[in-house]
Amino acid sequence: MMSGLEAALAEASSPSWTQRVRAGRDLAFFADVPEAAEALVGLLLDVEDTAVTRQTAEALARVGTMAAVRLIALAVAEADDNQADWLQTGVHDAFVGADVVPDVAAACGKLARDPEEVVRRAAAEISAWADDTRR
Template sequence: MMGGLEAAVAGASSPSWSQRVRAGRDLASFADVPEAAEALVGLLLDVEDAAVTRQTAEALARAGTVAAVRLIALAAAEADDHQTDWLQTGVHDALVEPDDVLDLAAVCRQLARDPNEAVRRGAAEISAWAVGAKC
């Protein structure tokens, strides 16, 4: 792994919520790298601080890649109600500035054909959030 990526992956397990938030932001552009993806899902499902969940979801939604949104979908399929609320808030935060976000609905349509049922289920949920954010 590269130095910056390695440091961000290490930051994902920090006891400091602010370091975990920073790790989520730093790792979002590496969503297609297995080590980063694993750390990002952990941050999306952070049980200690909702800010970590929210800001990691926002960073991934802003990245807007299929790999990034797929991680949000995986987390949404596993999340409890509290985590789901913060995942949704993070996605909504990213949609406030649509210039920086790919069309999440189009990405979710791609993920609707994913072989993993949890990804398909999570993508449907994200798609509903994106529609709700535009209303």
């Protein structure tokens, strides 16, 4: 029998966008696991369906850990303008109707000291998105 992580990893490469969305949600809790992180960045930059990008970004922002937000930052650094818009929308969605507001800004603050410049720059952008949402 497959573990939750193994099942989600298998769904991440599914031809079905709904299964990829589910994989993004399920894998968000494993953002610090290298295999999951790689799959999550792929889902954030999904070229076939923007719903996968948006909902994976939302799931990671809701988790709100430094590892989860770092994956969004890595995707932002690689995203084209359209993907970046959907990543931003996903981050915004994490704040809408949330009983517990994710502390994306705190994770971005920690990522401001990340060794990779592209992560630092993207984290600053994500922090601005989070600030816009709270206004």
